[in-house]
Amino acid sequence: MNYIQTMASRSKAARPEIANASSVQKNEALLEIAHALRRSKAEIIAANELDIKAGQARGMSESLQDRLRLDEKRIEGIASACEKLVALEDPVGEIIGGRVLPSGMTLRKVRVPLGVIGIIYEARPNVTVDAAVLCIKSGNAVILRGGKEAINSNKCLMDIMRRAVKLAGFPEDIIQLVEDTDRGIALEMMQANGYIDVLIPRGGAKLIQAVVKNATVPVIETGTGNCHAYVDATADLGMAVRIVDNGKTQRPSVCNALETCLVHRSVAEDFLPMLKKKLDEHNVEIRGDEMTAMILGEQNVTPATEEDYATEFGDYIIAVKVVDSLGEAIEHIGKYSTGHSEVIITESLFSAEEFQKRVDSAAVYVNCSTRFTDGEEFGLGAEIGISTQKLHTRGPMGLKELTTVKWLINGDGQIRK
């Protein structure tokens, strides 16, 4: 057995304890974890400081350092997120279907945990706790593999959590951290068929593509968002400006931020100057087609390339294109979108319904910001990621999405004729 198979065998051995635990016992583990994190702030910050210093020595960018950093306030935030999970409904054991079959057997379809979940992520140590507690609440064992930049923080957090779950009466191995951050070990994880039931990558497009490409274990592809707004001929242009501005500038680095604005030709001349004025407040760079350049002035617009339309900028950059029709907008989205979130701004019922019917993305909005695509905003209470594939689920994934089903059939001697 290789490194991961050995680890995962321990997960598999511990799995029944967490899979069959009562909600009360699982909630106790969450509270123990929250308590332990609060009590260990100094210890966590010291470990985190090692990662920050190592990062600085390697010339890590300020923004990466910011993602990596844990301070008192952030640790408090992580701890109270654990506590919030306690109030959420436990998905495990729900009977989601059933009947008495003609031969007299009873059939029940029940919700059960996925089993052993693998999570591969980058340098955000908060994911270490987030992911672990979501898996615990949904009855799963989990193997976490974070970026090497956060290894000291992650080891410290994992030690604290393992002690806490033990206090709550669980085997420590329901949560495990891959301490060897070699790439070969990540590959072992992706190919641990029969050991890991599902793999969820969390992070940038590169990480996710690497996992999708190399994994033989089932994967949920998450969070690549090349999101579009389409400003229809009938749009309330003031509303359109607010929605596009919110989508682009409120938090440009996240996956539900807007990347491209499509504008109907008949309103482009009015709308684009209004939009530019608003986006100028954040110095947003506009990459537009010829018509956009003609309307806004060539000095204000970088010519958009094919690649710009396919890019998730994650930055204060927006691609703009003037289109002739709703159909052209839908076609553009079909060609370039990653299937995350798209919005139409329109006053036309027909356009709204056509757009929601024909755009094949996880979340399709009418007259509101794509920034709402989020488990908490949608009322799921918490979120492990946003699925941009169609298998298993699409869009925000909460506790229910960390489960699968099991069919239970009870008879009294029935055989098949």
Place this chain on the structure above:
Amino acid sequence: MNYIQTMASRSKAARPEIANASSVQKNEALLEIAHALRRSKAEIIAANELDIKAGQARGMSESLQDRLRLDEKRIEGIASACEKLVALEDPVGEIIGGRVLPSGMTLRKVRVPLGVIGIIYEARPNVTVDAAVLCIKSGNAVILRGGKEAINSNKCLMDIMRRAVKLAGFPEDIIQLVEDTDRGIALEMMQANGYIDVLIPRGGAKLIQAVVKNATVPVIETGTGNCHAYVDATADLGMAVRIVDNGKTQRPSVCNALETCLVHRSVAEDFLPMLKKKLDEHNVEIRGDEMTAMILGEQNVTPATEEDYATEFGDYIIAVKVVDSLGEAIEHIGKYSTGHSEVIITESLFSAEEFQKRVDSAAVYVNCSTRFTDGEEFGLGAEIGISTQKLHTRGPMGLKELTTVKWLINGDGQIRK
């Protein structure tokens, strides 16, 4: 674009027509297909004859020839299966959740087709029609890649079906056949990310493992079944014999057939001779552990190897092992099972509940045959396969399992603060 990308682009272009079609229109396509198949029996049988002759020339086994053969009766069966789908509820468009969010936006979670489904299968030409009509009813475009042994039959069936869907007002490209049966083309299909949404392999363990190993497109692993029966200390031994015999001998080649029988030590001496007597009627070979050999006589038992316990025989062979406890049985199943179907025969409520709780398989039975794991038996009406992975779904997959979800959010200018 490669061969499959070109094909799949046509599927993608046709997808909206089938995805947004009414149930009435989709049912019309099914009836047209059934009608066309009946009208074209002679044509189909002639094409099939070419495949059979080519197979005979290559020395194809009798049983493979039987799988490949289409006669009047089988074509009639295929046609009436199409008609049966008409009565099934259309899963598309079902609103499976929703609410008004605090900010006033309305949120709806609706069921939509998966999109473009790829199906890779072997030499059973009936799958060509089965899979196509299930995809049509569930609003999906489909690309079918059958075994080269059935290529003439498949081409003929596909021609007939494409003409029929056109008559019903659909673009022909909602169903397509990969006519080039080169292995390289199958590989293109497995890696057509962005073109094919989901891949479903149907066939033997080898085919399925090849797809799981090579695919970067999301896969639903189906139908590998190393199924177990456990005869508990409290079992009704007569019932146990009937259930094990039914599981093993009623149709040994299918995935829900039994492969291993575990027996509690306290009843082994009574049970095993009863079982052997019954299995002798079908000349079932027993591969057992030492205790089994001791009870049944060494001349009657082939010594079971580690590999025997891990093998899906698909034949008149059964592995037998005497265990000391329910826990040992559950552990054995956890180690060797493919997660398909398992059964306990017991009169103990505790044993039944423990077994159903701790065995991590798609279908877990108490006192009835594993042979019931089947979409039709479970009341799903039809089945595209039996999922043995946990992602997306587990167990029999009907029309609902060929769908995903889409979130629709309607507001009046809401932005995120």
